[in-house]
Amino acid sequence: MKINKDNTDIMTAFFSQLEKIAKKDKNVIFLTADHGAWALAKFKKNLKNQYINMGISEQNMVSVAAGMALNKKKVFIFSITPFVTQRCLEQIKIDLCFPCLPVTIVGNGSSLTYASHGTSHQAMEDIPIMRSLPNLKIINPADNNSAKLSVDLAYQSNQPVYIKLDKGFFKDLNFSRQELSKGFVKRNNKGVCIITTGSMIHEISEIKKYLEKNKIKVSTIYIYLIKPLNKKKIANLIKKNSTLITIEEQHVDGGIGSQICEIISDYNLKIPIKRYGIKDFYSKRYGDRNWLRKVYNLDVEFLKKNILSWLKKINK
């Protein structure tokens, strides 16, 4: 049975799109700090002159990409998320963001993807950190269509872009490119609004069904472009809702929950909000992604019940 229309994983979708663009434009250069992907083998084979394995040298990879961007190259750099965002954070700040060079950072293994690999490979801090960098766009795709669009948006961008690229097979979300290009997608307008980003969107339908069974009207917002976020538009949309819930598989402080709180404050809205995300601690026990989500209270069963009990409590 097909999981999605392409019957392919999100990385294959991403790299197929990148290869398509790179074939047409020889200025597209792909650098990897020795991180591979099955889908990347084709790119490497077909576009030898546009591909470099830099070795395990993330800092130099960013600086080299900046130097190439000065010479009008459109460079995509790639590694496991914490390595390509945190090991070389200063290079990202000074060599890419400050001069505003159009280099795309592709972090692979979004959030808890590399759950059993340990804390070194997990990426729960990237959004709070990267969100603080001026000039950087942040895109968080969650299916093949949004992953392909992220390649197009990054290619067209005149400024640095960070793409938080997940791993594995995801159902099609059926959001149009037009909708996604606006930065976020809202469904319904009334009741409780669940706001989420990245692959947690795939968990929302079950939570929504559960709440609706309990006679609670639910609307949803999927945030695709984390930065820049169209704050004014979101403020206008969420003020129609009675209550807000944010769910994200990343550090709860500094992620989209924090962004929504900032909007509430900036636009003087008075809406109750509950944030779910990874709490401020490192688990010293490991398992698969679903197991680790349970540790951080991000599994659907916990969320369903906890949200319902919170809603009952605030509506008393």
Place this chain on the structure above:
Amino acid sequence: MNINLTDKSKQIRKSVLDIVFNSKSGHIGGSLSCVDILVSLFYGKNLKFDPKQPNLKNRDRLIISKGHASAAFYSILSSLGYFNKKELETYCKNNTRLATHLNKDVPGVEFDTGSLGHGLGIGCGLAYSARLNKEKYKTYVLISDGELYEGSTWEALLFANNFKLNNLIIIVDRNKQIVMDKTEDCMILDPVADKLRSFGFNTIETDGHSIKKLNEVFKKIKKLKNIKPTAIIANTIKGKGVSFMEGNVKWHHSVPNQEEYEKAKAELD
């Protein structure tokens, strides 16, 4: 010609001293150590550049990775006419373009530098893509020897060797001092030449204060038909030109008082 260039060096050194004294900021020691290198590159006609067209397509690219040498580099640029010398008086004043570390907004500055260990990677990216673009210009990167402590510098050296970037020239301002210590007294760097040679570089050591020798080296490497990147180790003295600053760790970023200023100025005259 060399007499003129020596005079030019003196003039630039005086400008460095004035900038630091007037603004009460800047890095005097590392600025004075690289003055002769910069004079040789620009006034010795070893670089392809045009102050009237700072973005000239075929200009050689010079990345000053030791961005703290801004007092020296801005003095050279203004002296060449990249911008008005009067602007040097704004150094570190409110709303200036001229901070203690280099700013790409200033004509002639190829990249914003300040944090050490970035410039060589940028230079590698420029040199590699210039080759892809079939562009003939050279990329020069001036690094401080302190940058040899940064891991990212060695990552970049590996890259330059791997791709045999013969259009890349690194100049190491080997003044043997960092902020608080002499390099060999805190964390040994030597033998720098052997290390760079073993990393695949065509390595040349020279006196970084002899404009004659620097000119010879820059001219010689242009004639070399090699497939290697080049590293020039310019042996220099931090604080060069002012006797009480030379080799004294105090003068990494100290500001002279009135008496010291006058003494230094008299020595530079």
